[in-house]
Amino acid sequence: MKKEKVKDRIIRVASDLFYKQGFNSTGINQIIAEADIAIGSLYNHFSSKNELLKAYLLKEEQEWFSGFEEYSAKLSTPENKILSLVDYRKKLQGSSKFAGCHFIKIISEIGDGNPVISDFVRKHKEKQKALVKDLLVQYNEKRKSIDEEETVENIFLLLEGAVVMSTINKSTDSFDHIKKIIQGLLS
């Protein structure tokens, strides 16, 4: 394993701080201190704090999808993969001490003020939904019994709701609830 490059270390440190403290509450000075670099080096790699934010979200998106890929790789049926999506997000919440969804968090912080970021988040959530849709299509090929469009929305919105309430309650209970509900939808 090669030594971590400076640019990657910056992204890693900044990501951690953005996620745990919030984007606006994290200063450039704190980032360079924890990454142990000078401010000139940071601006050599990223032209602004906003570019750093983009790199952060891009990395989180890639890790989210590859993480799920790995997490559900051993499962064979589409219904088990859908249910493992609940487990996956439950696991992510637990291991981050219920810090919530990166993408919902950043939208809550920036509001309307940054269209590039807002668009990225919108597309990210569309990809997540497309993943559910894809699994549901596979499921329906075997047992054509459920309303595809409505069930996709149902599962996806339950997942988002569960993540949000898990963050607020610092508890995984909401995931256990929706797992039962989704099992009911797929039976």
Add this chain to the structure above:
Amino acid sequence: MKKEKVKDRIIRVASDLFYKQGFNSTGINQIIAEADIAIGSLYNHFSSKNELLKAYLLKEEQEWFSGFEEYSAKLSTPENKILSLVDYRKKLQGSSKFAGCHFIKIISEIGDGNPVISDFVRKHKEKQKALVKDLLVQYNEKRKSIDEEETVENIFLLLEGAVVMSTINKSTDSFDHIKKIIQGLLS
């Protein structure tokens, strides 16, 4: 209608800015400028920005519940009241240009750093859920057919998911989806 008191004007202006721009992105200087007062006056009414945040959330909570009370007053059956909760949140989203839920937003911004605020939000969401539960109990007194606990969670999490996705997509579609789903649960 009496003239608005200074303290109320501060809260109103601050609330609007906190909601539209975010709490951390809103400075004291901007608040006093838009409220047209001096900084000394602000600190005469509120000892810190954090106290102003508390007043904001308290006001939003009161307005949320009284707003729903009024919105659903004309409806007689519990199932219609539950469905009107979907319409109510849809209406709030539209009239705020999809700015999202005040309480989810502030949790996303402050993270773990402010236990008093976190507790307040947690209790607020419990009250919202208790409202759904109460309506569902009334519903079940007539038609004892549904699993109460599970259905409360189901409806509540769908609502939270719909609000979040409505905020991200700047669209009310998610509310139309969950209204159909909830109608299915109550039939």
Add this chain to the structure above:
DNA sequence: GTCTATATGGGGATAGAC
């Protein structure tokens, strides 16, 4: 490519006159 020094502006909060 990494460093230090600095620019410029805003943050939250306090003191004390009126």
Add this chain to the structure above:
DNA sequence: GTCTATCCCCATATAGAC
């Protein structure tokens, strides 16, 4: 109770030496 003046600190970003 409202005002102005001010404190100290930190924000993002740039310039230019090495």
